[in-house]
Amino acid sequence: MKKIFKIIGIVLLVLIIGIIAAPFLFKSQLENLVKKTINNNVNATVAWQELDLSLFSSFPDAALKIKDFSVINNAPFAGDTLASGSELQLDMGIMQLFKSSGDPIQVDEVRLNDAFINIKVDTLGNANYDIAKKTESLTANAETDQPVAATEDGGGFQFDVQHYEINDSRVNYLDESTKTFLRLTEVNHSGTGDFSADVSTLETETSALASFDLDSVNYLNKNKIKLTADIEMDLKNQKYTFKDNEAMINQLPLVFQGYVQVNETNNDIDLSFETPSSDFKNFLAVIPEEYAKNLDGVTTTGDFRVSGIIKGIVDETHIPTLDISVSSNNASFKYPDLPKAVEDIVIDAQVKNETGLVDDTYLRLGNVTFRIDQDKFAASGRIDRLTTNPLVDMALKGRLNLANLEKAYPLELDQDLNGILNVDMTTNFDMESVDKEQYQNIKSTGMANLTNFKYTSPELPNALTLSEAAVKFNTSTITLEKLQGQTGQTDISASGSIQNLIPFLLSKQDLKGRFSVKSNTINLNDFSVAETTATTTEDNGEVKEKETVVAGSDAIKIPSFLDAALDFSAGKVIYDNITLTNVKGNIAIADETATLSNVSSDIFGGNIALAGNVSTKSATPTFKMKLDLSAIDIDQSFAGLDLLQGIAPIAKALKGKLNTDIELSGNLSDDLTPVLSSLAGNALAEVLTAKVNPDQMPLLNALDGKLDFINLADIDLSDLKTKLSFDNGQVAVKPFDFKVKGINVTVSGSHSLENVMNYNLTLDVPAKLLGNKIGSTLAKLSDTDLDTYTVDLPVSLTGSFNNPQVAVNTQLAVNNLTQQIVATQKEKLKNEGADKVRDALGGLLGKATGTNPAAKDSTAVQQKPTDTTTSKNEVKDAVKGILGGLLGGKKKKVDTTKSNN
Numbered sequence: 001m002k003k004i005f006k007i008i009g010i011v012l013l014v015l016i017i018g019i020i021a022a023p024f025l026f027k028s029q030l031e032n033l034v035k036k037t038i039n040n041n042v043n044a045t046v047a048w049q050e051l052d053l054s055l056f057s058s059f060p061d062a063a064l065k066i067k068d069f070s071v072i073n074n075a076p077f078a079g080d081t082l083a084s085g086s087e088l089q090l091d092m093g094i095m096q097l098f099k100s101s102g103d104p105i106q107v108d109e110v111r112l113n114d115a116f117i118n119i120k121v122d123t124l125g126n127a128n129y130d131i132a133k134k135t136e137s138l139t140a141n142a143e144t145d146q147p148v149a150a151t152e153d154g155g156g157f158q159f160d161v162q163h164y165e166i167n168d169s170r171v172n173y174l175d176e177s178t179k180t181f182l183r184l185t186e187v188n189h190s191g192t193g194d195f196s197a198d199v200s201t202l203e204t205e206t207s208a209l210a211s212f213d214l215d216s217v218n219y220l221n222k223n224k225i226k227l228t229a230d231i232e233m234d235l236k237n238q239k240y241t242f243k244d245n246e247a248m249i250n251q252l253p254l255v256f257q258g259y260v261q262v263n264e265t266n267n268d269i270d271l272s273f274e275t276p277s278s279d280f281k282n283f284l285a286v287i288p289e290e291y292a293k294n295l296d297g298v299t300t301t302g303d304f305r306v307s308g309i310i311k312g313i314v315d316e317t318h319i320p321t322l323d324i325s326v327s328s329n330n331a332s333f334k335y336p337d338l339p340k341a342v343e344d345i346v347i348d349a350q351v352k353n354e355t356g357l358v359d360d361t362y363l364r365l366g367n368v369t370f371r372i373d374q375d376k377f378a379a380s381g382r383i384d385r386l387t388t389n390p391l392v393d394m395a396l397k398g399r400l401n402l403a404n405l406e407k408a409y410p411l412e413l414d415q416d417l418n419g420i421l422n423v424d425m426t427t428n429f430d431m432e433s434v435d436k437e438q439y440q441n442i443k444s445t446g447m448a449n450l451t452n453f454k455y456t457s458p459e460l461p462n463a464l465t466l467s468e469a470a471v472k473f474n475t476s477t478i479t480l481e482k483l484q485g486q487t488g489q490t491d492i493s494a495s496g497s498i499q500n501l502i503p504f505l506l507s508k509q510d511l512k513g514r515f516s517v518k519s520n521t522i523n524l525n526d527f528s529v530a531e532t533t534a535t536t537t538e539d540n541g542e543v544k545e546k547e548t549v550v551a552g553s554d555a556i557k558i559p560s561f562l563d564a565a566l567d568f569s570a571g572k573v574i575y576d577n578i579t580l581t582n583v584k585g586n587i588a589i590a591d592e593t594a595t596l597s598n599v600s601s602d603i604f605g606g607n608i609a610l611a612g613n614v615s616t617k618s619a620t621p622t623f624k625m626k627l628d629l630s631a632i633d634i635d636q637s638f639a640g641l642d643l644l645q646g647i648a649p650i651a652k653a654l655k656g657k658l659n660t661d662i663e664l665s666g667n668l669s670d671d672l673t674p675v676l677s678s679l680a681g682n683a684l685a686e687v688l689t690a691k692v693n694p695d696q697m698p699l700l701n702a703l704d705g706k707l708d709f710i711n712l713a714d715i716d717l718s719d720l721k722t723k724l725s726f727d728n729g730q731v732a733v734k735p736f737d738f739k740v741k742g743i744n745v746t747v748s749g750s751h752s753l754e755n756v757m758n759y760n761l762t763l764d765v766p767a768k769l770l771g772n773k774i775g776s777t778l779a780k781l782s783d784t785d786l787d788t789y790t791v792d793l794p795v796s797l798t799g800s801f802n803n804p805q806v807a808v809n810t811q812l813a814v815n816n817l818t819q820q821i822v823a824t825q826k827e828k829l830k831n832e833g834a835d836k837v838r839d840a841l842g843g844l845l846g847k848a849t850g851t852n853p854a855a856k857d858s859t860a861v862q863q864k865p866t867d868t869t870t871s872k873n874e875v876k877d878a879v880k881g882i883l884g885g886l887l888g889g890k891k892k893k894v895d896t897t898k899s900n901n
Contacts, residue, residue, distance in 0.1 A: 044082065044131045045072040061108065064090040077120065077128040085115030085169070108162050115169040123176045165190045171208075178387070183211040185222070193233065201243070202231045214387070223250050238262035242271070251285030251295060253277070254306070266315035274307040280331040280345070282306070293335075293410040302331025302345065312356050322353040322361065340408040344371040351386070361386040365394075372404045377423075385430075395426045396446075402453075419453030419466070425473050427502060434503040442502055444473040462488035462526055471498070480515065488526035489574070493518045510563035510590070519570040522583075558616045563590045573601070578641075580608075592617040596625075606632035606657070614672065621668035629660045631688065646676050646753040647683060647724060647731055649801045650700075656717075657688040664726070676753045677729040687720040702806045703761075703795070709769040710740050729753045755802065761795040767817050791817040 038046045049068035070084040091109035120128045171184040186209050193202035206227040212220040226248040232241040241259040248254075256273035275282050280300040284292050308324035326349045334341035348366035362384045369378040377398030384391040402417040411417075425446025433441035453466040464487040472479045478501045483494040496515030503509040569584040585599030593615040600609045612625030629637070635655050637644055647662075664681030666674055692700065692715045704711070715738060722736035735748040743766075749759030767789035793813045799805035 041133055042071075042131050043074055043133050045074070046070070047072075061091045064092070066090075071131075073128050073131070076122070076126050080120065080128055081116070081118055082128055082131065083115065083117050085112055087111070087113040088115075089113075110161055110164040112164075112166045112169065115166065117169065117171045119171070119173045121175045121177065125177065161195045163190070163192045179214065179216065181213040184208045185211075195233075195235070198236045199232070199234050202233050204229050204231060225249055246276075247273075249286060250292075252282050252306070253285075258310075266313050266318075268313055269310055269320045271310045272308065275305055278303040278305050280304040280328060280333060283328060283331070283347070284333060297336035298333055299336075300331065300333045302328055304328045304331065304347070308351075318356040319353065319358055319361075321356050322351055324351040325349070334408075335410055338407055338410065340372055340404055342370050342372055342408050344369060344376070346370075359385050359388050372408050373401070375399045375401050375404065389430055389432045391430045393426075393428045397424045398422075415456050416454075420451045422449045422451075423447075427473070429502060434509075437500070437503065437509070439500060439503075443475055444478065444502065445475065446473045447471065448473070471501075480513075489521050489523040490526045491520055492522075504561070510561050512563045514565045515567070517566055517568040519568075521572045521574070522570045523574040525574065558589060558592045558594055558614070560592050565589075578603070591615075604629075604632035604636040606630050608632070614668070616672075621670075621672060622666070623668055623674065624665040625663075627660075627662045627664075629658070629662070631657050631659060634658045634687075646755075647726065648685070649751070649755055655691045659686040659688060660684065679729070679753070680727040682723065682725040684723050685721070687717045692717070698802050698804060702804045703797070706795070706806045706808045707763075709765070710743060710763075715740050726753075733759075749797070751801070755800045757797055757799065757801060757804070759797040761797065763793040763795065764790050765793045765813070766790050789817060789820055791820070 047070055048066045050066075052065045052067065053062060066088045068086060069088055071082045073080045073082050089109075089111040090107045091111075092107050118128075166187060166189045169187045171182075171187055173182040174180070186207070188208070189204065189206045191202050191204045194200040204227070206225070206229075208225050209222045210220050210225045211218070211222055227245070228247075229245040230243045232243055234240070239259055239261045242257050245256050246253060247256065253276055254273050255276050256271060258269070258271035260271075261268035280302045281295060281298060281304075283304040284295055284298065284300075286306075305327050306325070308322070310320045310322055310324075312318065312320035314320060326347055328345055328347040331345040331347075332341055332343040333345075346367055346369045349368065350364045350366075351361070352364065353361040362382060363386050364382050365380050367378065367380050369376065371377075375398070377396075377400055379394065379396050381392070381394035383393075400421045402419050402421060405411060405417055406413060423446075425444060425448060427442070427444040429442040429444075433439075448471045450466060450469045453469070455464040455466075464485060467484045467486070469483045470481045472481050478498040480494065480496045480498060483492070485492040485494075494515050494517045497513055499512040500509055501511070504511040566587045566589070567585075568587065571581065571583075573580040573583045580601040580603050583599075583601040586597045588595045588597070593613055595613040597611050598609075599611065600607060602608075607630050609628040609630075610625060612623065614623045615621065634657065637658065660683055662681065662683040664679050664683075666678035666680060669675055717738055720736065720738050723734040725732050725734075729752050730750055731753065732750040733748060735746055737744055737746050739745065744764040746762040746764075747759065749757065751757035751759070791813045794809040796807045796809075797804060798807075
């Protein structure tokens with residue numbers, strides 16, 4: 001007995017050692033086999049982080065795990081991910097590991113975890129999943145007649161799968177040719193069956209969230225789908241028959257039966273389905289749960305049925321014929337927590353295709369009606385060419401009290417619906433005409449009217465009410481016949497035409513139109529974002545208040561969908577503390593840009609004309625504007641315009657009238673106010689009449705104190721003109737002149753929009769006004785002499801307008817005056833000396849010739865002096881003596897003896 005136990009122990013030990021050692025012995029062999037199989041059969045780049053072989057997790061089978069794998073397409077989908085996942089597991093019998101290298105390894109189970117499968121078909125019909133190499137062919141297993149992936153030396157994997165799973169995965173399917181996009185998330189699917197038998201039953205369980213878009217229209221959005229299906233598989237004939245099946249779409253149950261036959265050139269489909277019961281709650285169940293909410297306790301009457309037949313051949317030119325109907329008669333529903341019910345519900349709709357050609361698919365709405373209280377609404381019509389170029393022919397008629405909608409259905413709205421909507425219209429159009437803006441092909445007639453509509457929002461300080469909005473549909477145009485609105489102090493009356501309402505609603509085109517807007521009063525503060533005061537508690541227990549904006553930090557944006565023109569007029573427009581009257585002009589809105597033209601208004605006792613644009617298209621809003629202000633009151637404009645305060649702070653001390661043209665551009669803040677540091681442009685200002693009050697401006701007070709010989713209250717600014725330019729927060733002033741009691745003042749320099757200045761003033765001052773500043777030497781001159789002199793007195797202004805630094809350079813002025821006087825005296829002495837020289841020379845020349853030079857004749861000129869040398873020396877000595885006396889040179893002593901001779 002001991003010997004038997006000893007033998008058993010040895011066997012167990014060998015087995016354990018073998019199980020432990022097998023992964024190391026066979027891992028390399030299997031990894032090489034996987035790589036060889038992929039390289040011989042797949043035209044794609046396949047990679048993984050780790051390949052692991054385990055005998056414990058799936059004992060008595062061996063489990064081959066490929067972790068963090070990816071399959072990347074080659075051309076024509078180069079770089080696209082076809083599939084990826086965290087783990088792919090292949091289970092096989094342990095004995096499969098001991099097969100020779102030439103024999104295929106039989107796989108029994110496949111598990112795919114946390115995977116992403118991305119299927120794409122382009123407009124040319126190329127499919128990214130078509131990655132099998134064309135030069136390789138699939139061989140058949142002699143025993144099972146099942147396909148086997150072949151390799152060059154005959155080795156590979158044979159998939160005789162008994163069970164497979166896909167867990168927590170995602171599937172995307174995009175067909176660019178038909179604009180079909182199917183998204184499946186949270187996919188869990190499993191199947192159990194015998195794939196080695198010719199005929200067997202595959203038991204499947206499937207759950208997922210499905211989203212479906214067709215031609216950019218969303219039909220399903222994360223709808224829950226569950227499917228329990230037993231499928232009879234005839235693998236030899238490639239026929240799959242559905243048995244004992246039940247599906248759930250959201251909470252709507254469906255049962256179905258039929259088959260799918262896969263042929264060499266086409267597929268043959270014959271399926272039928274229907275709701276297992278006719279309770280109207282089935283209709284609510286098909287609505288996504290996030291909108292329909294909990295159906296527990298909902299009472300319903302009437303019936304609801306869905307049934308359909310899908311039958312025919314599927315190939316490159318055909319689809320199956322369709323006959324899908326949805327019907328309900330005299331139904332109602334009421335949620336237990338809501339006060340009103342939806343009653344008299346009638347649904348009669350069909351999706352049909354009788355030929356198998358895609359263009360012949362259509363939707364028929366025989367009659368769809370419902371009633372809430374006494375309000376009835378009905379729709380009917382037909383949509384042909386449903387999947388290609390839909391041709392819509394619809395009629396809508398009815399009356400709705402919008403406030404009753406959320407009283408009868410669990411809507412979650414940001415604000416309450418209200419108002420009475422009346423509609424009676426028909427429309428006929430095809431979607432291709434909508435997309436191509438061929439509005440002449442859109443035929444609509446009838447009317448829509450909304451009354452007593454009220455809109456409230458935390459972003460508006462007051463509710464917006466529309467007493468009436470009436471739209472009339474004509475054959476080619478849609479007319480806004482009347483719109484009357486009110487919010488706060490603002491009243492609006494509008495009319496106009498809408499060019500493309502249906503394309504705007506159905507095809508996401510820009511809303512195009514032209515409107516005329518009139519108002520008695522527009523207070524722009526009625527459209528500002530409402531603000532609240534929040535309190536915070538500091539660590540020391542102190543409570544502080546902080547102003548916050550309810551709407552958050554989102555910037556004001558010009559709607560991107562608007563392409564409209566507005567002609568407007570208003571009796572009064574109020575913005576902060578500015579009031580404009582008799583306002584009129586034009587605004588064109590397109591591409592997130594508002595362009596203003598011919599805008600005029602009375603303002604600040606004068607008037608303003610402006611043109612330009614505001615754009616919110618970029619991340620930072622921008623503007624460019626030209627303003628023409630005529631005869632405006634300087635005092636009022638300075639108090640009302642922050643821009644003027646920044647450009648010309650000194651205007652605070654002026655009272656009078658002003659003309660100015662301003663061209664500027666720059667950035668805007670989130671609330672569309674100018675960012676002063678970003679401004680660039682120029683201005684031309686003309687002062688018509690102005691009086692100066694130095695007490696209103698510290699700069700003028702300081703300057704007045706430094707110049708004791710003038711009074712700045714006497715400044716004459718009439719007809720003053722100057723040009724300014726500004727860029728990067730700096731305002732540069734082109735030199736300009738004005739007078740103070742006859743004294744001319746020239747001004748030049750610049751300042752920043754933060755009011756840091758650097759200016760130079762030059763005063764053309766009469767010398768006598770400098771008083772004792774001219775010094776003792778110049779003071780000897782008489783007042784009469786000083787009256788003839790003026791001097792430039794330089795003054796520099798630095799610091800800020802509120803804290804100025806004034807420097808008067810009197811010394812430079814005195815130095816300049818001294819130079820003027822010295823130059824004048826030199827010129828005077830020079831002139832006097834020249835006169836004396838001329839007189840002396842004239843006398844000497846007359847004596848030498850014995851005649852008066854002025855009276856000499858030709859005879860005298862021809863006479864030869866008796867002693868030429870003597871007469872020349874006499875003249876020379878006389879000139880030297882005179883010049884020496886004038887110029888301060890030393891005189892030479894005259895030899896009297898020689899002179900007497």
